[in-house]
Amino acid sequence: xxxxxxxDDRAGHTARALWFPASRTCALQVEQLGAVNEGSxxxxxxxxxISRGTESLVFNGLVxxxxxxxxxxxxxxxxxxxxxxxxxxxxxxxxxxPEHLAGRNVFCLHPHQSAAIVAEAMVTPLPxxxxxxxxxxxxxxxxxxxxVWDAGIMPxxxxxxxxxxxxxxxxxxxxxxxxxxxxxxxxRNPARPTxxxxxxxxxxxxxxxxxxxxxxxxxxxxxxxxxxxxxHAGFEARIVEASWYGDRKLTLPLGxxxxxxxxxxxxxxxxxxxxxRRARWTFARRLAKAIAxxxxxxxDALISGETAFEDIAAAYPDIIDDPETLCHRIxx
Numbered sequence: 001x002x003x004x005x006x007x008d009d010r011a012g013h014t015a016r017a018l019w020f021p022a023s024r025t026c027a028l029q030v031e032q033l034g035a036v037n038e039g040s041x042x043x044x045x046x047x048x049x050i051s052r053g054t055e056s057l058v059f060n061g062l063v064x065x066x067x068x069x070x071x072x073x074x075x076x077x078x079x080x081x082x083x084x085x086x087x088x089x090x091x092x093x094x095x096x097x098p099e100h101l102a103g104r105n106v107f108c109l110h111p112h113q114s115a116a117i118v119a120e121a122m123v124t125p126l127p128x129x130x131x132x133x134x135x136x137x138x139x140x141x142x143x144x145x146x147x148v149w150d151a152g153i154m155p156x157x158x159x160x161x162x163x164x165x166x167x168x169x170x171x172x173x174x175x176x177x178x179x180x181x182x183x184x185x186x187x188r189n190p191a192r193p194t195x196x197x198x199x200x201x202x203x204x205x206x207x208x209x210x211x212x213x214x215x216x217x218x219x220x221x222x223x224x225x226x227x228x229x230x231x232h233a234g235f236e237a238r239i240v241e242a243s244w245y246g247d248r249k250l251t252l253p254l255g256x257x258x259x260x261x262x263x264x265x266x267x268x269x270x271x272x273x274x275x276x277r278r279a280r281w282t283f284a285r286r287l288a289k290a291i292a293x294x295x296x297x298x299x300d301a302l303i304s305g306e307t308a309f310e311d312i313a314a315a316y317p318d319i320i321d322d323p324e325t326l327c328h329r330i331x332x
Contacts, residue, residue: 015033015116017111019077028310033115047091047332048087048113049137049327049329050089075122088109092106092108105135109122124284139290140170140302149277151215154178154214155180168220170302175215184204184209186205186228199299213234215238217240226243236262239264241267304324306330306331
């Protein structure tokens with residue numbers, strides 16, 4: 001084991017972690033980390049990212065009972081609904097670990113915590129050209145990549161993406177890079193046209209979309225947006241539902257042209273690779289590709305704010321409740 005600790009494996013070392021003890025309640029708690037054993041690494045956290053959509057459901061206690069086992073993230077602690085330690089976008093520096101990782105900046109699917117000991121296989125090294133401040137978007141980019149795969153977008157397709165949050169914006173960003181596509185990012189937030197412009201994506205306000213599309217992606221967690229997607233779907237078009245609604249129920253207008261247009265609504269969720277990719281792709285390969293796709297300065301537009309870790313317990317509720325929040329960065 002190499003690193004700055006020498007012979008000390010830091011058994012008994014502590015870290016601070018963000019916990020949700022009850023609905024809409026946050027607290028920084030001290031945890032024992034234990035020892036750095038063979039096959040594991042010690043991370044000192046640099047940044048973590050608040051993924052507002054999913055974390056809002058967790059913070060408000062809206063994880064359905066049926067989904068609580070599937071919703072358990074890597075290194076999550078506690079139980080749903082509460083108390084729970086949750087999050088999945090951590091960037092740190094390896095302080096103790098094997099020679100090829102010691103001193104490297106890495107991404108890890110881990111809750112918000114000042115330091116952590118994890119299995120070596122759970123960290124992905126960052127390219128030297130990728131700022132660690134931006135790497136907190138890795139989990140969201142991985143989700144967007146999976147959505148684009150599930151959507152089956154082909155060169156020349158007309159694509160509409162509903163929801164200009166982080167995952168929707170990244171999905172539109174990736175789709176725009178497919179040659180010949182015409183991609184429109186749709187949202188009702190009047191501030192989102194500026195975001196779309198910075199990402200190089202065409203924008204349309206909700207309710208003002210024009211024409212029919214080959215592929216439509218809903219990442220808005222809005223039933224109204226999904227209904228709008230149905231209205232603009234061309235014959236035998238594919239609609240990808242990428243939102244997660246927690247325990248909310250939707251009513252959809254399937255009595256119109258849904259059947260005569262032979263439309264398809266498919267679900268996309270990052271917990272599984274699309275069938276067409278499973279023979280060749282692993283989760284590790286997908287995450288590494290997602291991280292490589294972050295090497296574009298335009299994506300800094302998706303970081304909507306930053307808070308020091310020592311202040312995050314007090315600031316967290318307002319960050320979650322603010323509709324302008326995209327990915328909020330925590331600095332350690």
